Amino acid sequence: MFPEQSLAWGQSNNVIRKLAAYAAARKAQIGAENVFDFTIGSPSVPAPRTVTDALVDIITNTSPVRLHDYTPAAGLPSLRKRIAEDLNSRFAAGISPEMVFVTCGAAAGLVGCCHGLLNKGDEAIVFAPFFSEYTVFVEGAGAKLVVCAPQDNMQPDMDVFENSISEKTRLVIINSPNNPSGVILTADSLSTIAYILRRAEKKYGHPIYLVSDEPYRELLFDGSSPLCISHFYENSIICYSFSKSLSLPGERIGYLAISEKMAEKELVFASISGALRGCGYVNAPSLMQMVVERCMGQTSDISVYKKNRDLLYDALTEAGFDCIKPDGAFYLFMKSPEPDAVKFSERAKKYELILVPSDDFGIEGYVRLAYCVAESTIRNSIPAFRKLAEEYGI
């Protein structure tokens, strides 16, 4: 009676939110300091001072009528220009302002790509492990999600990838640094993906769009620099959010940027615009558009995440757990000592460790730890992890 997908999406208990609710209840029972909540990927460091200053300055010195007015659907022209400049100056991305569309976060950008580029029956490829909402966005467009199993180190398996491409493939989503694994794609991996896609485009005679979901772009450790997808592949689209770099997840502000080298870029832009219009997006929040224009290129104190990573990774490996070492973002992927990660996550609760099983990320046998938490939470959790390891005889 109700549209099947909508009802299912509305009724499905998102595992992360369910565990977070459990953690919150448990904190209320035994005190927040006694619960080690690694569930939610929400920045633990505040937005930089410049964001607050920009907010107050803009609010105080802009006519409210202009400040809160509709903007063009694709965003304020000055912001689109500033975004292109930022991408071009930092990455020589070759993006023109006309190919930038300011979105309500990366989620809206991804929905625009899925609904704007996928026909019913088309296929979209993702690399496991992957952010679970990709399923919703792809299937919402009436397309099929094709999942590529990774190598043991959570890097894409290029043979699996090549074999997963069919004549129905229209879209590939990559996500580096990755949620949930923290793994980054190397220049070599991106080149190979591009090579395989170009060959497939030729074989099947139609473009295959590579969508790079990169809200964690700036959250990189060990001296890596972000790589720009438009250097590797013509038919590429960047989906970005200021959620993580500026610690603004609730404000819903990001953008998508279409490669200048894409042959059909005007049509792609039009179709994505139309898809977003169909989803009821009028414009990204106007005040926040002005704020991110002012704060372009800045970040929160993201060095905190590197410190947390080191602390947690060292403690867990020392305790005997098998972990993927994260190169970025604020997630750590840890192998479950028993095959069923859901059972492992349940058992970890005994020590007040709240870990998200990997099943919803398209792979079994792991848990995700969001370490965007206070350093003390990590420090205090170490004895609990040791006891958990002992219980498994690690």
Add this chain to the structure above:
Amino acid sequence: MFPEQSLAWGQSNNVIRKLAAYAAARKAQIGAENVFDFTIGSPSVPAPRTVTDALVDIITNTSPVRLHDYTPAAGLPSLRKRIAEDLNSRFAAGISPEMVFVTCGAAAGLVGCCHGLLNKGDEAIVFAPFFSEYTVFVEGAGAKLVVCAPQDNMQPDMDVFENSISEKTRLVIINSPNNPSGVILTADSLSTIAYILRRAEKKYGHPIYLVSDEPYRELLFDGSSPLCISHFYENSIICYSFSKSLSLPGERIGYLAISEKMAEKELVFASISGALRGCGYVNAPSLMQMVVERCMGQTSDISVYKKNRDLLYDALTEAGFDCIKPDGAFYLFMKSPEPDAVKFSERAKKYELILVPSDDFGIEGYVRLAYCVAESTIRNSIPAFRKLAEEYGI
């Protein structure tokens, strides 16, 4: 190759935006004071001082981590409670906080209703004249838009309405005060609509949802008070936006509220939530959620619109034009002196009068004047309207 709907929506030149662009270009040529631009329905009065004060206070006194954090998908619990209290105290609406979903404006609320309640092949009824995006939202859900022609006074024709209902009807959208006509639905009209719908529900054995799109709820003249749809009909949903009452159109903040008397309200809520998730909505902008919670029940100085209405309506009728007298909102619907309103709109440009032809609102032969403009614009436009009337021999 591209999804047909998305591409068409992205490529279609929205008539209003096209005319607004023309007006802007013309203003640059001959000076803003010489162009009488009645195209865009964007508030001309600023947000009240309390909005600015609340913004600055919240930004200054809230931890940025909390301020900009994700909220639950349906909104901050305190805001949902405040919205229900406001609706219940002002209208005895009988809304529970659990049935309130905070949305990115009324557009997102409408999309949630269309995608969450309409199956492919279902029919949704609208009353002409209607806000043109209804077409996009209904057809985006794979459903068919059924348009009811109005009476000459732009009130719904109940016979037409009754005959437009079929076994496929699942949704009816009403909009009072109306964009583009400014007409309001009387208690009598709402009762009749409810009576007809209840009979149809019985006949066809399934619920028909009545969605009340009411961003102009508070913009009422001549002493009318807003009517609350949940008093009239059980299966009703309010879609509201703070865009017009608080002059915040660019911030994308509103809500939907499901009647407590709806038998399947939990399923409806779930399906709408799932539909919004599918469209990539994560939460309504977090800062603005806090602001509207503080400013609930307040409005901009909307008395300006009544003054503008009186001035414009009197001038136009005096010049001999045939106008529908608006009871609310900030639009005036004027009969085109020639059958083709597009031609009339073109001819009006000669006198620098920029008027939107009614064709996109589901009815021919009228123009819409958005009089949310400076009073001086209306005053200075009067001689131009007189000349236009003369040209038509009125």
